[in-house]
Amino acid sequence: VAPDAVAEIAIPRVKRSAIVEAFAQRRGLMLVSLSEMDLHAAGDRCLTQSARSVGALGVPSVAEAAALAAAGEGARLIRPRIKTAAVTCALARRVQP
Structure with missing residues (x-):
């Protein structure tokens, strides 16, 4: 996936932090905070x-x-979770109407 194809960073609301906010802002990405209900x-x-x-x-x-x-x-996953020592991420694609 090309870096410019990523539009958002999604995290659980409880994981929101100044570091994540700064990273999203530096990359020009929208930060989406999700409730536990959203995750479930x-x-x-x-x-x-x-x-x-x-x-x-x-x-x-x-x-x-x-x-x-x-x-x-x-939506469907285009990259299941990948884990490093510092971060875990996954990529999903939005279904276009």
Whole structure:
């Protein structure tokens, strides 16, 4: 995925921080903060499962659920979660009307 194809960073509301806000602003990306209810609504569309995510927020993958919830109903993952020492992320594509 080309960097300019990414429009938003989606995170659980409880993970919002000045560091994430600064990163989004520096990259010119909209920051979407999601409620636990938003994450749970997208949880059944996650492709991977993390015991840590289940324990923390009750969804199989926080990154995947956030990406899917922000992209909306009918969105699909184009990159399941990938984890580094510092960050976990996933990419979802919005369905065009």
